[in-house]
Amino acid sequence: MNDTTITIDGKEVAAEQGEMVIEVADRENIRIPRFCYHKNLSIAANCRMCLVEVEKAPKPLPACATPITDGMVVKTRSPIALQAQKAVMEFLLINHPLDCPVCDQGGECELQDISMGYGEDVSRYNQGKRSVADQDVGPLIETFMTRCIHCTRCVRFGDEISGMRELGLVNRGEKSQITTYVEKNIESELSGNIIDICPVGALTNKPFRFKARTWEMKQHATIAPHDCVGSNLMMHERRNEVMRVVPAENEAINETWIADRDRYSHFALYTPDRVTQPMIKVNDTWQTVDWATALEHTVAGLQTVIHKHGEKAVGALASQSETVENYYMFQYFLRSLGINNIDHRLQQQDFSDQSAFPAYPHMGTTFEKIEESDAVVLIGSHTRKEQPMLWHRLHKASQNGAKMFAVNPVDFNLIFAFEKNIVPESGDLVAGLTQLLEHIPEGLQSATKPVILLGALAMNHPQAATLRSLAQKLADKIGATLGLVTSGSNSAGAWLTGVVPHRLPGKQAASNEGQDAQAMLQDQKQAYVLLNVEPEFDCANTGQALQAMNNAEFVLAVNTFTTDDMLQYANVILPAAPFNEISGHMINAQGDCQQFNAAIPPKGESRPAWKIFRILAQLCQIDEIAKFMTIADVFEAAQQHIAEPEAAKWTADSKNTAPRGTIRIAEMPIYAIDPIVRRAKPLQETHDATKVQGAHINKATASGLQVNTGDAVIVSQNDNEITLSVVINDCLADNTVYIAQGLAEHKTLGAAYAPIEIKRA
Amino acid sequence: MSDAYLLSDELKKEIDHWVAKFPIDRKLSAVIPAMNMVQDLEQHVSEPMMDAIADYLGVPRIAVYEVGTFYTMYDLKPRGKHRIDVCTNVSCMLRGSDEIMGHLKNRLGVDVGETSKDDMFALRSVECLGSCGTAPMMQIGKDYHENLTPKKVDEILDKLKGEA
Ligand code: SF4
Ligand code: FES
Ligand code: FES
Numbered sequence: 001m002n003d004t005t006i007t008i009d010g011k012e013v014a015a016e017q018g019e020m021v022i023e024v025a026d027r028e029n030i031r032i033p034r035f036c037y038h039k040n041l042s043i044a045a046n047c048r049m050c051l052v053e054v055e056k057a058p059k060p061l062p063a064c065a066t067p068i069t070d071g072m073v074v075k076t077r078s079p080i081a082l083q084a085q086k087a088v089m090e091f092l093l094i095n096h097p098l099d100c101p102v103c104d105q106g107g108e109c110e111l112q113d114i115s116m117g118y119g120e121d122v123s124r125y126n127q128g129k130r131s132v133a134d135q136d137v138g139p140l141i142e143t144f145m146t147r148c149i150h151c152t153r154c155v156r157f158g159d160e161i162s163g164m165r166e167l168g169l170v171n172r173g174e175k176s177q178i179t180t181y182v183e184k185n186i187e188s189e190l191s192g193n194i195i196d197i198c199p200v201g202a203l204t205n206k207p208f209r210f211k212a213r214t215w216e217m218k219q220h221a222t223i224a225p226h227d228c229v230g231s232n233l234m235m236h237e238r239r240n241e242v243m244r245v246v247p248a249e250n251e252a253i254n255e256t257w258i259a260d261r262d263r264y265s266h267f268a269l270y271t272p273d274r275v276t277q278p279m280i281k282v283n284d285t286w287q288t289v290d291w292a293t294a295l296e297h298t299v300a301g302l303q304t305v306i307h308k309h310g311e312k313a314v315g316a317l318a319s320q321s322e323t324v325e326n327y328y329m330f331q332y333f334l335r336s337l338g339i340n341n342i343d344h345r346l347q348q349q350d351f352s353d354q355s356a357f358p359a360y361p362h363m364g365t366t367f368e369k370i371e372e373s374d375a376v377v378l379i380g381s382h383t384r385k386e387q388p389m390l391w392h393r394l395h396k397a398s399q400n401g402a403k404m405f406a407v408n409p410v411d412f413n414l415i416f417a418f419e420k421n422i423v424p425e426s427g428d429l430v431a432g433l434t435q436l437l438e439h440i441p442e443g444l445q446s447a448t449k450p451v452i453l454l455g456a457l458a459m460n461h462p463q464a465a466t467l468r469s470l471a472q473k474l475a476d477k478i479g480a481t482l483g484l485v486t487s488g489s490n491s492a493g494a495w496l497t498g499v500v501p502h503r504l505p506g507k508q509a510a511s512n513e514g515q516d517a518q519a520m521l522q523d524q525k526q527a528y529v530l531l532n533v534e535p536e537f538d539c540a541n542t543g544q545a546l547q548a549m550n551n552a553e554f555v556l557a558v559n560t561f562t563t564d565d566m567l568q569y570a571n572v573i574l575p576a577a578p579f580n581e582i583s584g585h586m587i588n589a590q591g592d593c594q595q596f597n598a599a600i601p602p603k604g605e606s607r608p609a610w611k612i613f614r615i616l617a618q619l620c621q622i623d624e625i626a627k628f629m630t631i632a633d634v635f636e637a638a639q640q641h642i643a644e645p646e647a648a649k650w651t652a653d654s655k656n657t658a659p660r661g662t663i664r665i666a667e668m669p670i671y672a673i674d675p676i677v678r679r680a681k682p683l684q685e686t687h688d689a690t691k692v693q694g695a696h697i698n699k700a701t702a703s704g705l706q707v708n709t710g711d712a713v714i715v716s717q718n719d720n721e722i723t724l725s726v727v728i729n730d731c732l733a734d735n736t737v738y739i740a741q742g743l744a745e746h747k748t749l750g751a752a753y754a755p756i757e758i759k760r761a
Numbered sequence: 762m763s764d765a766y767l768l769s770d771e772l773k774k775e776i777d778h779w780v781a782k783f784p785i786d787r788k789l790s791a792v793i794p795a796m797n798m799v800q801d802l803e804q805h806v807s808e809p810m811m812d813a814i815a816d817y818l819g820v821p822r823i824a825v826y827e828v829g830t831f832y833t834m835y836d837l838k839p840r841g842k843h844r845i846d847v848c849t850n851v852s853c854m855l856r857g858s859d860e861i862m863g864h865l866k867n868r869l870g871v872d873v874g875e876t877s878k879d880d881m882f883a884l885r886s887v888e889c890l891g892s893c894g895t896a897p898m899m900q901i902g903k904d905y906h907e908n909l910t911p912k913k914v915d916e917i918l919d920k921l922k923g924e925a
Contacts, residue, residue, distance in 0.1 A: 165821035170830040173888070181826040182808070 381455020
């Protein structure tokens, strides 16, 4: 390393063989203008903006595509370099409209900045300019193609990062244009990144269009709350309103990208069903009240149930994406009252090996290391839609030559090549994994750095424990790292702070073990405490959860939003501030405990959930509560329990048997994963959101039922029938029906991997 | 959905032959020969055929559109029986391509980019065809016609008309 030195602008700097001049200059903070070069994309060298003078070279050279050599002398500001840069700038502006005042990119445009810095102040060009027709590419991205300078960053992004080549450069010469060619929506779940990398205003943020200028906004660092990657974000706010979200760079986590889910979810924050005032139900009518009244009402409600039915009659459910602080105070308050039915594993159905869990579920490796593995096995993981940024790492691993294997209930569109993709009948993942274990493919057998990942579809399987122990066997056989990829953004934090019924904070076994998320719904409780949970959307068995809520005497929801059902079953709704209005910590799948601060103050009377539980504890006269004055106090108490990831050893078998007959396959789709995402309008308009509607069956199942695409079928689970329209989808195995979870129309149905009846309507 | 079924077995075999000449991960290299075959066979390469080629090779469809729109040797729509491509690039322009083009427009009664009513002749201007030494020139189908004069153009057109 650093075996070579070169001189840039008179400064002698160390460099590595194989590096390009621009990389060295960037590291040394020597600014070279560029359009097509992007450090996380391949080199195209087509814009020529980065021309610099290199001693002994007859002509200026593009810094982005000129590898360094020892003793090279580079001049970025010499008369030759400046003249070349000016000339390129002039050419680029020939066809570029000078419409910056009406362009959304104005003020944050690389072309604008660079032409200020490196161009002439007056244009010599007074002939006509070309114009290019715009395209409708969907609800997220706005196009203004006349502004395009053909840097092809967006094209390379599709090729190399999203793995879906949707945009291309068609025609040639002056007629060149960036287009999808046939009118179609851009569908990648990472598509929004092309807005950031487009150096001009050709591709801009559609829902944000004409809403604000960059200089009117302040930016705040925060963490994405939708998956266990924990992408770093910058939230742009104007007068306490979130205007947009862009990535914050973190090479170890999200590099320079974020998923569309993280970029557009903030549009949910101002929907009409956001709660901003405490609400209580008196004689079946909702009243907006002050905090004191609401809290009093809450304590009275909970205590009445406890007096009448005992602590065991209360169940408490928290979302999978709370901060460490929220989790800690949630369980602290409940346990202080003697309530032990506490859980966050809303979607899971098999808890038989819960005491064998390590301090918290984690990936067993890091995002960066995954890129270097030579074989990856995905078990029950729709990674591409569950954790888009992790999928990007897998994509990179595959580009680096890793062999990919999967055992999944659906033949998901995997975009890049998989050696083997097992889709067992009836969603029987145990059978699928056994098959893989019995005939381990050569490419897996011979791998030296294999990784096995269990995703949400395995974690939520009724035989999850068996899947884990089979995966363990496979891992032992081939010497693989085995990891869990959990739903939500902070399941790790929930485990560590004891938001599970069998453990106190820090992996201590609870002396009074409570009931898990399933049991406390199956076994009707008289009171429920919800923390950002909408049981009719978020639980494994939504029909049952809804019923349990409806039949309970008292339901307290500490939530950011309400639902229609919640207004029926809840008795008190306390407004919890969402992630961007609170500070705290979240722990991602590789074990990074990331701190973030509130971007804006809580809206209306909303409060951070940890504060709500603290004051509730105070009102319940819990003595020790006085020690939690500030968020720092809460974190300090929680922090001592935050451990390093430890390896697990899975050996238990599930008590549940394999599902038989016609089975419902279900997942929380990418844009239904949590209450925020479900309300984000731009995301709900995407193809990813609409395509999961209906009952998906394969051709064989359809012909058995004598139905076709668009026909109505009646499906029933939990003794509840609903009518859905058929989608014929050959990605499904025989004897399976895919009906997504998290959608309002499906809420009365039961659990995933459970039998379902389907018949012609 | 794959549209590869639009390709005849014969064509697929031909494409396989070309695929085999390139490294396994360089399937894009076979796009040009495949497009050539379809163009020769059908006198144009329609969008469904481009999709079929892409799907058969397992490359992104847009990558085939890029090739199809880049080269003038592919017609993406049926253009007419005899497709006349007149070079109007520098050398040809200096040697009188304007006059040739004007003459063609008059004689055929069409403008650049149009096809005569009887679908016999389509006229287009193209960039340098690499025949500058014999400028002005035009290409009709696969044939180059060089050192053109209006008279020579008339003879060529008469001959083509006679054939039809
Ligand atoms: S649209 Fe933007 S990113 Fe794409 S080529 Fe044009 S200028 Fe570059
Ligand atoms: S940045 Fe070097 S050529 Fe575009
Ligand atoms: S300029 Fe006409 S053939 Fe070269």
